[in-house]
Amino acid sequence: MLIHLLLLPLLASTWAKPTSYAIWSADSAISRGQGNGLGSNGAPLVSYEHGEFWWALRLLYEKTGNKIYFDYIRQGVDRVVAANGTIGGGYGFTTDYQLDPIRTGPTFLYLYDVTGQQKYKIAADKYRQQLETHPRTAQGQFWHKLRYPNQGWLDGIYMGDVFYAQYTHDFQYSNKSAWDDVQAQFTLMFENTLQNATSPPHLLYHGYDYSHAAPWASPDRGHSPESWDRALGWYMMALVDTLDIFPPAHPGHAALLSFFRTLAPRVKAAADAQTGVWWLVLSQPGRAGNYFESSGSAMFVYALLKGVRRGHIEDDGIVKAMRKAYGYMVENWAIPNANGTIDWQNTVQVGSLDGNGTFEYYTSVPTDVNDLKGLAAFTLASIEYENL
The missing domain is CATH 1.50.10.10 (Glycosyltransferase)
Incomplete structure (x- = not known):
């Protein structure tokens, strides 16, 4: 994969500090194929790490206007979301009940907002449906995973609830009970x-x-x-x-x-x-x-x-x-x-x-x-x- 060369220092023996470390780090990850919707075995993978990286690339795209970042996000998502909106890449809906995969959800919503392609909305709907039946503590906290009964982890707030809030904002803004639940x-x-x-x-x-x-x-x-x-x-x-x-x-x-x-x-x-x-x-x-x-x-x-x-x-x-x-x-x-x-x-x-x-x-x-x-x-x- 080609590296975006706009601001990378390319001297073999010496290097100059870049104009932007944000661009430098993102371009370096892209050059290595990181966060591309694939696992190390080359198969599609739903990964919260990729979701975190796509969030960063989105901000970088909005700041720079460089379409390389948007295209990389979309290419990665399209490897795990089929044309009919099915989420692949090892995502288990009610079999696993994990919050981690939902971290990719904010990017599904972003792509739907930008492109209008229905498959991204369908995929986001699947995550939202999971939250309807996701196991909770008696107080109402989502379990981090099905295999960790009654456990809430700080990690899970980033994985599940940013998406929960964004979905509610985009499609159910007047749904007070949903906002109450996010809170x-x-x-x-x-x-x-x-x-x-x-x-x-x-x-x-x-x-x-x-x-x-x-x-x-x-x-x-x-x-x-x-x-x-x-x-x-x-x-x-x-x-x-x-x-x-x-x-x-x-x-x-x-x-x-x-x-x-x-x-x-x-x-x-x-x-x-x-x-x-x-x-x-x-x-x-x-x-x-x-x-x-x-x-x-x-x-x-x-x-x-x-x-x-x-x-x-x-x-x-x-x-x-x-x-x-x-x-x-x-x-x-x-x-x-x-x-x-x-x-x-x-x-x-x-x-x-x-x-x-x-x-x-x-x-x-x-x-x-x-x-x-x-x-x-x-x-x-x-x-x-x-x-x-």
């Missing part, structure tokens, strides 16, 4: 995972088990023992993106705004004082084995800078702090290659509550180069940084 998803997650300890960081734990059956569930609310940076990053991005969608007159808008305003200064304060970026396990900064992780850091930069730009929070030193964090990221994690592409370093492969949820678990998971969860987040962070 409830954010609220239940916030209330059940907020750290109530006497000392900072007062952030959110990775998730909770309402039934208290998981080995990691706390006696009070069933929350997990640690705060994982990428999980909180998903939630922060979901908040700031959904605020653009939620009707301002609905009480849910004020509720989401209050969550964002509560968490934003705490996220800023949780950054490492020297580097400006964030630890993998936010609840145990500086502990031996902990390290600075790139995907969560990029997500925080995106969310907080967008929050300031959109007027959701006062600057109050946030822009300065995010500049510091971004500077560390480009100096230490954005590594140029001789062929003009960029490698993105230090993204942890996964973080799950399938096991015991301990510090030792999170720090034992390997990191990857060019993990799309991190590279897409860096593209998003770069777009916001360049908007400054």
Whole structure:
């Protein structure tokens, strides 16, 4: 696949800093065929990572007008959505009941809005139908997956509820019960995972088990023992993106705004004082084995800078702090290659509550180069940084 060469530095022995890291990172991912609607085996794949990347490419297309980005999005989606609107790529509707695949849904809605092609609406309808029967806790929280009964994870808010809000906005704007439900998803997650300890960081734990059956569930609310940076990053991005969608007159808008305003200064304060970026396990900064992780850091930069730009929070030193964090990221994690592409370093492969949820678990998971969860987040962070 050809690389978009407009702004890539192509010197074999030396490199020049690009005009736009957002373009550089996106073009590098495209050149490697990342986020193209296919898995490593070449078969169609419904992937939340691809959905995150398509969101970044959409913003980049809207900013630059470069149709390469739009065409790449559409080509990727067309590999998983058939002409009749059927979703392939391993998506299981009622067999799996997962929130992760629904992250591709906002792009289905976007393509329907731009092209008017009915197949994208049909595919989005399928996700919306899943939410009608998706299992919930007794309080009403969507289970993260069918195989994790009564568990709500921060990740799931980004995966399912941004789509839920966008679908409601586009097709059911006057459906108050749907808006109430979107608000409830954010609220239940916030209330059940907020750290109530006497000392900072007062952030959110990775998730909770309402039934208290998981080995990691706390006696009070069933929350997990640690705060994982990428999980909180998903939630922060979901908040700031959904605020653009939620009707301002609905009480849910004020509720989401209050969550964002509560968490934003705490996220800023949780950054490492020297580097400006964030630890993998936010609840145990500086502990031996902990390290600075790139995907969560990029997500925080995106969310907080967008929050300031959109007027959701006062600057109050946030822009300065995010500049510091971004500077560390480009100096230490954005590594140029001789062929003009960029490698993105230090993204942890996964973080799950399938096991015991301990510090030792999170720090034992390997990191990857060019993990799309991190590279897409860096593209998003770069777009916001360049908007400054």
